[in-house]
Every structure is written in C-alpha cells, then in structure tokens.
Amino acid sequence: MRLLLYVLLNVLWVPIYLIGLICYMVPILLARGRVSGTAYEPFNGRLLYHLMGTRPDAAALQLAPGLPAANRGTLDLLVRPMAWTSKVTGHVPGAFRYPPPRPTSEGAMVGARCEFLDKALRDHVGTGDQVVILGAGWDTRAYGLLAGRGVSIFEVDAPATQAVKRAALAKTSLDASHVIFVTCDFNRQSWLDALEAHGFDPHRRTFVLWEGVTMYLEEQAIQSTLRAVATLPPGSRIAFDFFTREWIDGVAGRMGQWALVATYGESLAFGFSVLPDFEGRLGAYMAEHGLVLENCRPMGDEREGRVPYGGLAVGVTPEA
Ligand SMILES: C[S@@+](CC[C@H](N)C(=O)[O-])C[C@H]1O[C@@H](n2cnc3c(N)ncnc32)[C@H](O)[C@@H]1O
Structure with a gap:
C-alpha cells in the first residue's frame, strides 16, 4: 500500500x-x-x-x-x-535507506560508501590527527562529522571544482575557517608535495579519505597515492571505494560509462581486478604499495565466484 x-x-x-x-x-x-x-x-x-x-x-x-x-x-x-x-x-x-540493504544494489552505492567510510572515520580519527579528503567535491564531513574533533582537515581537489566549493561555502556562510584548501591534479602532481606546501605535517598520523575518486584516475595515480600514504607515520590510513575492472568492462559498466560521459562528460578509468579472490588480490595490491589491508568488503553480488561491481577498503601504514 x-x-x-x-x-x-x-x-x-x-x-x-x-x-x-x-x-x-x-x-x-x-x-x-x-x-x-x-x-x-x-x-x-x-x-x-x-x-x-x-x-x-x-x-x-x-x-x-x-x-x-x-x-x-x-x-x-x-x-x-x-x-x-x-x-x-x-x-x-x-537506494535511500541508510544503512542500505545488502547485497548492495548499484542504486544504493552511495549509502554503502557512506556507511563504510563514516565508520572508518569514527573508528580511527583521534584528536591531534590530520584528515586529508582527496577529491573532496561537495563532501561536508569537514563541517559536520569531523567539526570540533580537534583534527587538522585538508580538502584537496582540482582547482575549478574547489573554487566552486569555496564560493558556495562563502555564499552559504558555512564556517570553513578550520579547513585548509589545496589544489592538485592527481594524474599529474603529488598531492603530498602540494599538502606539504600548505602546512601538512608528514610526521603526524593521518587519515586519508578517498571517496568516489579512484575510478576517474589513471592507475599510476592510484599507485602513487597508496605509496604516499605508506610514507606517513604508522597507524595512518587510507579509506576508499573502487569499481571492479570486471564490472567496468562488462555490459553494466559500459552502460554506466556511456551515461557518465553523456551526462557529465567524465569517464571511468581505473578498475581493480578482483577475481578470483577479492580480499586476497586487494591485500596483495596494498602490500605491493607498502600498506596492510585492514578492512574491505565488496559492493554488489557478494556470493563466491560472482563479480561485485565495486568494493570498499581501508589500508593502514604498518609499524616500521
Ligand atoms: C564523484 S566526485 C566525489 C566527491 C566527494 N569525494 C564525494 O564523495 O562527495 C569526484 C571528485 O574527484 C575529483 N577529481 C577527479 N579527478 C581528479 C584529478 N585528476 N585531480 C584532482 N581531483 C580529481 C573531482 O574534482 C571530484 O571532486
């Protein structure tokens, strides 16, 4: 009814x-x-x-x-x-239930991402830490979930997108005085170098939030980002989502790609190949780039042998 x-x-x-x-x-x-x-x-x-x-x-x-x-x-x-x-x-x-029902449909992807990444932030960000939001877009965690927690927050994004965000913050009188804004093109520059020029301390424990970004980047940007996090103090983390290579190359992915290009003029690039062993392959990839896979879960069909459309992961910098 x-x-x-x-x-x-x-x-x-x-x-x-x-x-x-x-x-x-x-x-x-x-x-x-x-x-x-x-x-x-x-x-x-x-x-x-x-x-x-x-x-x-x-x-x-x-x-x-x-x-x-x-x-x-x-x-x-x-x-x-x-x-x-x-x-x-x-x-x-x-699609609008939070947390969303499992298995996570493609329509409920944003909810699954939020649930997983919000929890990672709540569990692992403590007073005195630095939080870096890579490809921040219109993310508002700096002005909600993370506000008043005694952490240093850096939002990193492409220059034109960040300019629109900053203008919107000013127009709507949202207090952004505790946030440091840094611009960078992840495919061409090192975000860590860009941050260091803006007061980021590479010797302080850091949580890197990377939501909805990996799929638009070239693989070398994925690898250099993971390696950069691995140079930060032990206990630093990166939490992110990704599409699977298998899904991007399949019919649903090709349709999604077409819709993205037609609507936004943006296209999918990186996909992580997860078959035959989602966790094993992800763990090995993180290890190759100096991190330990702490937590992960597929999004989509989670049954053994099926191809999920995406996944979520947290990597941590190990003790020396
Ligand atoms: C789908 S949005 C996600 C925004 C935000 N993380 C969220 O979840 O609401 C992708 C973001 O990545 C940024 N981005 C994509 N490619 C980039 C690149 N090569 N360099 C810098 N930023 C990039 C875009 O500007 C955009 O802010």
Missing part, C-alpha cells in the same frame, strides 16, 4: 520533476569539462538521506543553495518533493 502510494505520487510529480531536472542539468552542462559534475551524485544522495531522516547531514542542506546545480529550482522541484513523498507515504526506496 505504501509502495503503491509512493509510486502514484511520484507519477503525479513527473512534470514538476522534469522542470527540477532542467534546473539541475543546465548548470552542470554549462560547466561540463571544467567543474566536476559527478560530485553532485554522492552529494544528492547524502542530501536526500538527510531530508528523508536516515543520515543527518545538516551541512549538506546548508551548502546546497550555494552550489550551481543544487539551486532553488533543483531543491524545490526535485529534491524536496522526492523526500516529502517518501516521508508522507512512509516508503523509503532501497
């Missing part, structure tokens, strides 16, 4: 949703190739969790009107009606 009502109301809202979609897509298309469009995908997910009451992220709601594609039209004609419909009907689709 709830599901039926949910579907009926959503069908009624289609004309409103279409106008909201235009408000969303126009700024993305205007900045295509310059500013990350894919950064909106996880942001929209986290915004909807907040509005649906499943994962609080007040900073995302505050930041939204400052971001070109999360403008008033998008919020009032797309995001809020979706959240309202879920609230009044009592039906929360799998």
Whole structure:
C-alpha cells in the first residue's frame, strides 16, 4: 500500500520533476569539462538521506543553495518533493535507506560508501590527527562529522571544482575557517608535495579519505597515492571505494560509462581486478604499495565466484 502510494505520487510529480531536472542539468552542462559534475551524485544522495531522516547531514542542506546545480529550482522541484513523498507515504526506496540493504544494489552505492567510510572515520580519527579528503567535491564531513574533533582537515581537489566549493561555502556562510584548501591534479602532481606546501605535517598520523575518486584516475595515480600514504607515520590510513575492472568492462559498466560521459562528460578509468579472490588480490595490491589491508568488503553480488561491481577498503601504514 505504501509502495503503491509512493509510486502514484511520484507519477503525479513527473512534470514538476522534469522542470527540477532542467534546473539541475543546465548548470552542470554549462560547466561540463571544467567543474566536476559527478560530485553532485554522492552529494544528492547524502542530501536526500538527510531530508528523508536516515543520515543527518545538516551541512549538506546548508551548502546546497550555494552550489550551481543544487539551486532553488533543483531543491524545490526535485529534491524536496522526492523526500516529502517518501516521508508522507512512509516508503523509503532501497537506494535511500541508510544503512542500505545488502547485497548492495548499484542504486544504493552511495549509502554503502557512506556507511563504510563514516565508520572508518569514527573508528580511527583521534584528536591531534590530520584528515586529508582527496577529491573532496561537495563532501561536508569537514563541517559536520569531523567539526570540533580537534583534527587538522585538508580538502584537496582540482582547482575549478574547489573554487566552486569555496564560493558556495562563502555564499552559504558555512564556517570553513578550520579547513585548509589545496589544489592538485592527481594524474599529474603529488598531492603530498602540494599538502606539504600548505602546512601538512608528514610526521603526524593521518587519515586519508578517498571517496568516489579512484575510478576517474589513471592507475599510476592510484599507485602513487597508496605509496604516499605508506610514507606517513604508522597507524595512518587510507579509506576508499573502487569499481571492479570486471564490472567496468562488462555490459553494466559500459552502460554506466556511456551515461557518465553523456551526462557529465567524465569517464571511468581505473578498475581493480578482483577475481578470483577479492580480499586476497586487494591485500596483495596494498602490500605491493607498502600498506596492510585492514578492512574491505565488496559492493554488489557478494556470493563466491560472482563479480561485485565495486568494493570498499581501508589500508593502514604498518609499524616500521
Ligand atoms: C564523484 S566526485 C566525489 C566527491 C566527494 N569525494 C564525494 O564523495 O562527495 C569526484 C571528485 O574527484 C575529483 N577529481 C577527479 N579527478 C581528479 C584529478 N585528476 N585531480 C584532482 N581531483 C580529481 C573531482 O574534482 C571530484 O571532486
């Protein structure tokens, strides 16, 4: 009954949703190739969790009107009606449940990522640590989950994308005075060198958050990032997600690739090959780059011998 009502109301809202979609897509298309469009995908997910009451992220709601594609039209004609419909009907689709149901569908990927990475941050970030958010996009953890925890926070991103984030923070009066912003192109530069020029201390324990980024990078950038974390003090960590090579090369991955290029002008590059042994292969890859695999899980079909579409991992710098 709830599901039926949910579907009926959503069908009624289609004309409103279409106008909201235009408000969303126009700024993305205007900045295509310059500013990350894919950064909106996880942001929209986290915004909807907040509005649906499943994962609080007040900073995302505050930041939204400052971001070109999360403008008033998008919020009032797309995001809020979706959240309202879920609230009044009592039906929360799998993609917006937090934590999401298992096995993790492709639609629930953002929730699975958030659940795993939020937990890694909560478990391993302590007072005095440094936190580096690589490819920060519109991530708001620095202004929510990590705020007031006595840690030094660095957000690293491509220059044009970071400029849009900083303008949005200023417009929406979100306090970013505790965050150090550093620009870098991960495929061409060392983020560690860039950070060191901005007060990063390579002798302090550090947690590197790398959400939704590996798939857009060349493999040498993946390898140099893992090696860079391995030079940091013991107990430093990197937590990240990835797509599997098998999924990217398969039919679903090729369709996903097409949709990404068509919508955002961005394409998938790196995929981690996980067959025949997800954990074994991931552990060996981390070891090759100086890290110990501390925790991991596949996303997608988790049965033995099946190919998951992605995975989540935490690597730690070992004692010398
Ligand atoms: C899908 S978004 C994820 C944003 C954020 N981590 C999140 O989960 O909300 C990918 C981010 O990686 C950044 N990125 C992708 N390729 C990059 C590169 N070569 N150098 C620097 N940043 C890059 C984009 O600018 C964008 O902010």
